[in-house]
Amino acid sequence: MAAILLDVGHVTKRFGAFVAVNDVTFDVREGEVLGIAGPNGSGKSTLFNILTGIPFGRDAGEIHFRGQSVGRLKPFEIARLGLVRTFQKDSDFKTLSAFENVMMGTWCCGPISASQKRDLASAALDKVGFALERIHLTAGDLSVFDRKRLMIASALVSSPHLLMLDEPASGLTKPEIDALRDLLLELNASGLTIVVIEHVLPLLMAVAQRLIVLNEGRILSQGDPQAVVRDERVISAYLGGQASHAHAS
Numbered sequence: 001m002a003a004i005l006l007d008v009g010h011v012t013k014r015f016g017a018f019v020a021v022n023d024v025t026f027d028v029r030e031g032e033v034l035g036i037a038g039p040n041g042s043g044k045s046t047l048f049n050i051l052t053g054i055p056f057g058r059d060a061g062e063i064h065f066r067g068q069s070v071g072r073l074k075p076f077e078i079a080r081l082g083l084v085r086t087f088q089k090d091s092d093f094k095t096l097s098a099f100e101n102v103m104m105g106t107w108c109c110g111p112i113s114a115s116q117k118r119d120l121a122s123a124a125l126d127k128v129g130f131a132l133e134r135i136h137l138t139a140g141d142l143s144v145f146d147r148k149r150l151m152i153a154s155a156l157v158s159s160p161h162l163l164m165l166d167e168p169a170s171g172l173t174k175p176e177i178d179a180l181r182d183l184l185l186e187l188n189a190s191g192l193t194i195v196v197i198e199h200v201l202p203l204l205m206a207v208a209q210r211l212i213v214l215n216e217g218r219i220l221s222q223g224d225p226q227a228v229v230r231d232e233r234v235i236s237a238y239l240g241g242q243a244s245h246a247h248a249s
């Protein structure tokens, strides 16, 4: 079995009396794609928030990344170790060009030269299939899918060990979701470990080797994706009528 890259033990996050993430324990193995699904408000984004410290840390629990305890590190220190995330909502700088946006992602690369940053940005844009002749376009003028690609490129620019994507397929058309699926499979085949939160189950079923379903801040089910979507607790709390789509994919 592959080595553990991220080890999450009993993490909890409270907002006042409300427990958004409740005693969650799981690991991420080197080289895998791990999917995370669950109903709205089940704590998926909050889990990403507390793992990366952006914008807040956990209240309890242990987080080890590449063997190092990261629960008390600052967000830039966690990113510099190679744990990098994207956001559910648009996080691009709309008045900057595509290229400038990806350059901003070098914030966690440490002290490197401007020309090294430009090379990294070009390579990251190439990896996500963003055409070179379009890199000077203003981000705000790009399509939803191009902006998603920018967001992924901005995360890739720092050469992460673990890429965490928060609902990358939201707002995409079916052909765009297929293109995103191919991109994630390519990135994973190149050795990148990925955790992806997603409501678009066919995408998760196509890319994830393991699946976690959260409900009300707790892990409801985890393991082989086909087994998880057949789990009666998952069908009842989350999938309902979607269950047949998950099997069909």
Ligand SMILES: Nc1ncnc2c1ncn2[C@@H]1O[C@H](COP(=O)(O)OP(=O)(O)OP(=O)(O)O)[C@@H](O)[C@H]1O
Binding pocket: 015, 020, 038, 039, 040, 041, 042, 043, 044, 045, 046, 047, 088
């Ligand atoms: N900063 C915050 N302050 C107070 N409550 C919050 C905060 N962030 C999240 N919550 C609450 O925590 C719960 C979990 O939110 P979270 O965004 O993690 O859910 P989610 O599973 O990502 O949902 P979705 O699928 O809709 O994105 C929700 O009830 C949300 O309202």
